[in-house]
Amino acid sequence: MKLQGKNALVTGASRGIGREIAIELARQGANVAVNFSGSEQSANEVVEEIRSIGCKAFAIQANVADSDSVTEMVKKTIEQFGTIDILVNNAGITRDNLLMRMKEDEWDAVIDTNLKGVFLCTKAVTRQMMKQRSGRIINISSIVGVSGNPGQANYVAAKAGVIGLTKTTAKELATRGITVNAVAPGFITTDMTDKLSEDLKAEMLKQIPLGSLGEPKDIANAVVFLASDDSRYMTGQTLHIDGGMVM
Amino acid sequence: MADVLERVTKIIVDRLGVEESQITLEASFKEDLGADSLDVVELVMELEDEFGMEISDDDAEKISTVGDAVNYIKSNA
Secondary structure, three states, rough: OOOOOEEEEEOOOOOHHHHHHHHHHHHHHOOOEEEEEEOHHHHHHHHHHHHOOOOOOEEEEOOOOOOHHHHHHHEEEEEEEHHOOEEEOOOOOOEEOOOOOOOHHHHHHHHHHHHHHHHHHHHHHHHHHHHOEEEEEEEEEEHHHHHHHOOOOOHHHHHHHHHHHHHHHHHHHHHEEEEEEEEEEEOOOHHHOOOOOOOHHHHHHHOOOOOOOHHHHHHHHHHHHHHHHHHOOOOOOOEEOOOOOOO | OOOHHHHHHHHHHHHHOOHHHHHOOOEEEEOOOOOOHHHHHHHHHHHHHHHHOOOOOOHHHHHOOOOHHHHHHHHHH
């Protein structure tokens, strides 16, 4: 096990990719704070699954776009576990629309959760990680943050922003033993992608050299790598886990 | 509160690896004691722990010399 005894906080961990990340970190021996926004029951199921693996876990409600809520979440995580070794900024939402039709509140909601949320959570754990002189911050971006995608101006802007934030945070914290990397998933089967039309899915499949959609497990494996000592000599990088869509 | 300076001095010596003799009230963390921005943030964090107080970001930005730190602690502790 690569993460024996480590303590992790995963945002948006009740469903989809975040759920898989939380469970995979636990399979590698990590205790996990399972953050959720609305899906308490799903979060509790993740907690139960982690406990059945033999690691500690608890569910914690917080809106990552709200500073006070984030501060409280980090405080509780430190109270429960004593340290925070791994932060996975995964919480994200979509409000897709063509640029010309996109409402200001659709733009704001996505930027707030997907970009500001990463800033707030990172800021909140930094103090603890600086004291520890170690830490791993892993930001979940998206391949569309690199390539662009029609109908997702807000989401793409936020996910591209996360890549820039990852690089800057990596440079600021490198001397304190904290690494910061991002994962850019391609087309992964989750509730979020199930909402897309069949036409759009067929179209996207054509752009994937490896010829299939990814699984949440593919992302979780990359996160485990970035959270473990195996990645000790890399920081500020973005791993494309996308079946070869963007090279 | 004479010991405020002593306690602050000890933290600075430990954190920045400077000689005690270099530490005067006028000494600037960045210009005289070789600290970078992140070092100053960490110093403030340690002062918070040492003196059991919270220093807001706005106040922390105003602390640039040893004297600033000592005065802040004396008037807020």
